[in-house]
Amino acid sequence: MTGRNLIDLLTKDSRAGIDRWVAKYPAEQKQSAVMAALRIAQDQNDGHLTTDLMDAVAEYLQMDSIAVYEVATFYSMYEMKPVGRHKICVCTNISCMLCGSEKIVEHLQEKLGVGFGEVTPYGRFSLKEVECLGACVGAPMFQIGEHYYEHLTAEKVDKILDELD
Amino acid sequence: MADIEINGKTIKARDGVMVIEAADEAGITIPRFCYHEKLSVAASCRMCLVEVEKAPKPLPACATPVSDGMKVWTNSPRALAAQKNVMEFLLINHPLDCPICDQGGECELQDIAVGYGNDVSRFAEIKRVVKSNDIGPLIVTDFTRCIHCTRCVRFGQEIAGIRELGATGRGEHMEIGTYVEKSVSSELSGNIIDLCPVGSLTSKPFRFTARAWELTDSAAVSPHDCVGSNLTLQTRRNKVMRSLPRANEAINETWISDRDRFGYVGLNSEDRLRTPMIKVAGEWREIDWKTALEQVVKGVKKLIDTQGADQLGALVSPGATLEEMYLLQKLMRTLGSANIDHRLRQIDFSDQDLLPPFPWLGQNIEQLEKVNAALLIGSNVRKEQPIIGHRLRKAAIAGANIMFVNPVDFMFNFPVAEKLIGNPAQMVRTLAAIAKALLDITGEAAPEGLASLLENISVGDTELAIAERLKAAENATVLLGALAQGSQRLSSLRALSVLIAKLSGARFGQLSEGANSSGGWLAGAVPHRGPVGQKTSVTSLVDASVMLEHPLRGYLLMGVEPELDSSHPVAATKVLNEAEFVVSLTPFLSEQMKQYADVLLPISPFSETSGTFVNIEGRWQSFAGAVAPLGDSRPAWKVLRVLGNLFDLPGFEYISSEQVRDELKASCGQAESSAEVAWRCPADFNAVSVSLLRVGEVPIYATDALVRRSEPLQQTQDAMAAAVYLNESVATGLGLVDGDIAQVVQGGGSVWLPVVIDERVADGCTVIPAALPETAGLGAIHGPVDVSKN
Numbered sequence: 001m002t003g004r005n006l007i008d009l010l011t012k013d014s015r016a017g018i019d020r021w022v023a024k025y026p027a028e029q030k031q032s033a034v035m036a037a038l039r040i041a042q043d044q045n046d047g048h049l050t051t052d053l054m055d056a057v058a059e060y061l062q063m064d065s066i067a068v069y070e071v072a073t074f075y076s077m078y079e080m081k082p083v084g085r086h087k088i089c090v091c092t093n094i095s096c097m098l099c100g101s102e103k104i105v106e107h108l109q110e111k112l113g114v115g116f117g118e119v120t121p122y123g124r125f126s127l128k129e130v131e132c133l134g135a136c137v138g139a140p141m142f143q144i145g146e147h148y149y150e151h152l153t154a155e156k157v158d159k160i161l162d163e164l165d
Numbered sequence: 166m167a168d169i170e171i172n173g174k175t176i177k178a179r180d181g182v183m184v185i186e187a188a189d190e191a192g193i194t195i196p197r198f199c200y201h202e203k204l205s206v207a208a209s210c211r212m213c214l215v216e217v218e219k220a221p222k223p224l225p226a227c228a229t230p231v232s233d234g235m236k237v238w239t240n241s242p243r244a245l246a247a248q249k250n251v252m253e254f255l256l257i258n259h260p261l262d263c264p265i266c267d268q269g270g271e272c273e274l275q276d277i278a279v280g281y282g283n284d285v286s287r288f289a290e291i292k293r294v295v296k297s298n299d300i301g302p303l304i305v306t307d308f309t310r311c312i313h314c315t316r317c318v319r320f321g322q323e324i325a326g327i328r329e330l331g332a333t334g335r336g337e338h339m340e341i342g343t344y345v346e347k348s349v350s351s352e353l354s355g356n357i358i359d360l361c362p363v364g365s366l367t368s369k370p371f372r373f374t375a376r377a378w379e380l381t382d383s384a385a386v387s388p389h390d391c392v393g394s395n396l397t398l399q400t401r402r403n404k405v406m407r408s409l410p411r412a413n414e415a416i417n418e419t420w421i422s423d424r425d426r427f428g429y430v431g432l433n434s435e436d437r438l439r440t441p442m443i444k445v446a447g448e449w450r451e452i453d454w455k456t457a458l459e460q461v462v463k464g465v466k467k468l469i470d471t472q473g474a475d476q477l478g479a480l481v482s483p484g485a486t487l488e489e490m491y492l493l494q495k496l497m498r499t500l501g502s503a504n505i506d507h508r509l510r511q512i513d514f515s516d517q518d519l520l521p522p523f524p525w526l527g528q529n530i531e532q533l534e535k536v537n538a539a540l541l542i543g544s545n546v547r548k549e550q551p552i553i554g555h556r557l558r559k560a561a562i563a564g565a566n567i568m569f570v571n572p573v574d575f576m577f578n579f580p581v582a583e584k585l586i587g588n589p590a591q592m593v594r595t596l597a598a599i600a601k602a603l604l605d606i607t608g609e610a611a612p613e614g615l616a617s618l619l620e621n622i623s624v625g626d627t628e629l630a631i632a633e634r635l636k637a638a639e640n641a642t643v644l645l646g647a648l649a650q651g652s653q654r655l656s657s658l659r660a661l662s663v664l665i666a667k668l669s670g671a672r673f674g675q676l677s678e679g680a681n682s683s684g685g686w687l688a689g690a691v692p693h694r695g696p697v698g699q700k701t702s703v704t705s706l707v708d709a710s711v712m713l714e715h716p717l718r719g720y721l722l723m724g725v726e727p728e729l730d731s732s733h734p735v736a737a738t739k740v741l742n743e744a745e746f747v748v749s750l751t752p753f754l755s756e757q758m759k760q761y762a763d764v765l766l767p768i769s770p771f772s773e774t775s776g777t778f779v780n781i782e783g784r785w786q787s788f789a790g791a792v793a794p795l796g797d798s799r800p801a802w803k804v805l806r807v808l809g810n811l812f813d814l815p816g817f818e819y820i821s822s823e824q825v826r827d828e829l830k831a832s833c834g835q836a837e838s839s840a841e842v843a844w845r846c847p848a849d850f851n852a853v854s855v856s857l858l859r860v861g862e863v864p865i866y867a868t869d870a871l872v873r874r875s876e877p878l879q880q881t882q883d884a885m886a887a888a889v890y891l892n893e894s895v896a897t898g899l900g901l902v903d904g905d906i907a908q909v910v911q912g913g914g915s916v917w918l919p920v921v922i923d924e925r926v927a928d929g930c931t932v933i934p935a936a937l938p939e940t941a942g943l944g945a946i947h948g949p950v951d952v953s954k955n
Binding site: 051064065066067069070073074 | 333
């Protein structure tokens with residue numbers, strides 16, 4: 001016992017959000033909501049998870065902590081380290097690669113001065129290499145937040161990034 | 166039944182079993198890593214691929230159920246090719262450095278690679294490396310060697326009941342581990358060492374000390390609890406190197422507790438006494454056996470002549486063998502004294518004349534997993550008898566209602582249906598309320614004397630629920646645990662438990678302390694009954710408590726450290742120091758012993774003597790010594806036999822321990838396993854006690870002299886720290902806060918201990934662990950205690 005209530009790490013809104021997901025499953029299978037709960041916890045913490053937050057989710061859903069770690073480390077969209085305000089997820093999978101994603105990556109890395117998995121000095125951007133996001137028709141593409149940006153060119157990338165805060 | 170054919174051999178397989186089980190039963194070997202008969206099927210290693218008729222591809226034998234008419238080939242060219250391919254993949258990331266791996270020589274991967282691996286690896290790229298973390302003092306991890314069979318993960322989830330290890334990451338980045346730096350805490354954790362098919366999880370105390378092929382196996386029986394788990398002691402050059410489980414479905418299946426696995430480390434402790442010693446004018450002198458034994462005879466004879474035989478008392482460890490206890494009581498009784506006892510941690514002896522021939526579980530250990538309901542009274546079963554806890558866990562998972570009446574809200578690794586947490590005085594009232602509820606349900610009349618006592622007892626919802634669940638269960642049991650048996654109110658708790666069992670149609674059973682408490686009763690190591698429960702004509706009963714609280718002039722101790730092993734540490738130290746003549750037969754030397762003893766005789770621990778333990782089911786399990794006695798130490802049965810000769814007593818002409826056992830067995834015939842306890846109405850339990858009651862829980866790794874000397878076990882989380890554990894409201898009432906150093910005064914002794922706020926402890930009591938050096942300066946381990954700020 002740490003004496004500290006881990007569940008308190010989840011904000012009231014987060015808890016309400018998790019409760020909505022828990023309600024979708026049978027009462028004795030709260031753990032089914034673990035993926036949604038982790039996403040909600042990640043959102044409240046500027047886009048990344050910490051061990052304490054995962055423990056909080058575990059306690060909230062009455063799961064073993066390790067079972068939550070397993071889920072969180074399995075899926076690539078949970079971040080275990082701090083990310084930038086804007087997480088640029090660049091697809092380098094086959095269609096994007098054939099359409100020139102390598103150039104886009106090169107341009108981004110040069111412009112931002114960071115490599116994959118790194119964050120720009122003031123935390124504005126982070127760069128991440130991802131597998132196919134199912135938008136091959138618009139290749140090359142990347143995702144920032146909840147938006148897909150397609151048919152990218154170096155100029156288009158500059159414009160998109162400049163428009164972000 | 167399904168008729169299947171494996172490798173052309175026709176086999177009758179039970180419906181629903183997997184091909185691998187059918188093959189195992191038929192003696193056909195299929196290579197495997199992830200499959201284990203006691204765990205769920207993962208089918209992750211693919212090593213057991215076999216060819217099945219009409220199947221387009223090889224199928225995993227561990228996840229393919231048999232069906233009538235099925236034809237399977239385990240070694241056809243196609244099956245072999247599949248198995249060899251899997252092996253090649255498994256070896257891609259596995260280091261090929263068996264000479265520096267502790268598993269080398271007993272490694273499943275190594276063995277199977279001999280048959281299925283290639284001579285030369287085609288993999289020229291770089292192998293992955295996984296960082297290992299420290300998971301505690303018992304197990305070493307080397308996750309670079311891991312082949313991801315997940316046996317350890319499934320063990321945690323399915324058997325130990327706490328998931329501590331897991332598989333994080335995915336694909337090539339998947340790693341087995343705890344993810345965060347953390348020790349595993351399960352009391353069964355050591356079993357993952359056996360389960361691990363590679364050198365990823367190995368024993369920390371054993372690491373790099375011996376190779377499997379240098380070791381000799383000897384069958385042994387656990388000396389630590391009343392389960393009698395079957396062990397294999399592995400020895401080299403006359404030293405016990407490690408302890409492993411020996412499969413016995415009826416007792417421990419293929420598991421053993423960590424206490425049974427790592428307790429052996431104490432055998433090689435520096436504290437071992439190697440030669441007989443006598444105290445001459447206050448100085449200890451090493452001496453030969455002949456002189457030492459003559460000294461004993463002289464001292465005892467002098468005592469008997471001047472003070473009378475009834476001034477001699479014998480205290481024997483409940484972990485001594487049947488033969489040792491039988492010979493000691495024979496020696497004592499022939500010398501004219503019935504003062505012998507092995508119930509060292511018991512306080513209330515008032516119902517001992519009502520008890521059956523020996524404490525009995527009331528059923529077989531195997532039956533415990535079939536119960537529909539169980540009520541445990543004063544028991545932290547998970548830590549007291551881990552294997553019994555495991556059986557009850559199985560029952561609970563199958564839907565049984567496991568219920569507790571306890572002074573502490575212990576954590577269990579299975580769902581607890583109902584629990585009532587109260588101090589020892591409240592526990593009696595709680596049981597009375599459950600009994601009252603059952604009397605109402607059944608409409609039976611209360612036994613003699615109870616009706617008036619029950620008048621003021623009110624039945625709460627939980628008491629009623631417990632009563633109803635017990636009554637409704639077809640197969641129920643009521644078990645009395647160690648905390649109840651040490652309690653000052655044992656006789657009341659026992660009488661009410663028996664009544665509850667009777668009224669609800671449940672079986673009554675006891676979980677006794679020590680490895681051989683049942684044997685102690687059968688051997689006659691109790692003052693009021695001779696061997697096999699014979700009535701004796703002794704009038705003044707001198708039980709362990711009396712012997713420790715009221716000084717006798719002389720004592721014989723066997724395998725006992727009374728300041729740690731008895732219920733009256735302070736009084737014990739005092740009476741022993743004041744006694745004229747104290748002989749201690751002991752495998753270990755302690756400073757205290759040097760204070761009070763006059764003669765020290767080195768005797769063999771369980772690994773160096775032949776003997777018998779009778780477990781809580783009444784099962785006699787004999788074993789032979791695994792190694793020769795250390796130094797000049799000798800098996801205690803031989804020492805006692807020679808003492809008998811030196812006293813010129815008749816009937817001490819044994820030439821083997823088997824002869825001793827057979828003599829007792831013959832007189833036993835078949836000692837009846839019985840849980841019948843005659844009714845005697847408990848003393849009035851309505852009065853509410855005002856004082857603070859101590860609950861002297863014996864920590865799992867402090868139960869006996871051997872386990873206390875096992876260093877690795879002492880470093881685990883379960884090795885409880887000496888402290889005053891109490892809940893916040895009790896602490897506030899005493900003006901204490903967490904972290905204070907409080908003065909504890911009890912039985913004429915006083916010690917200072919840190920205060921730990923623990924909400925699991927009931928009101929009106931405090932847990933102050935017994936059997937620890939820090940609390941050896943206190944009085945009765947269960948009883949009133951004064952705790953104050955200064």
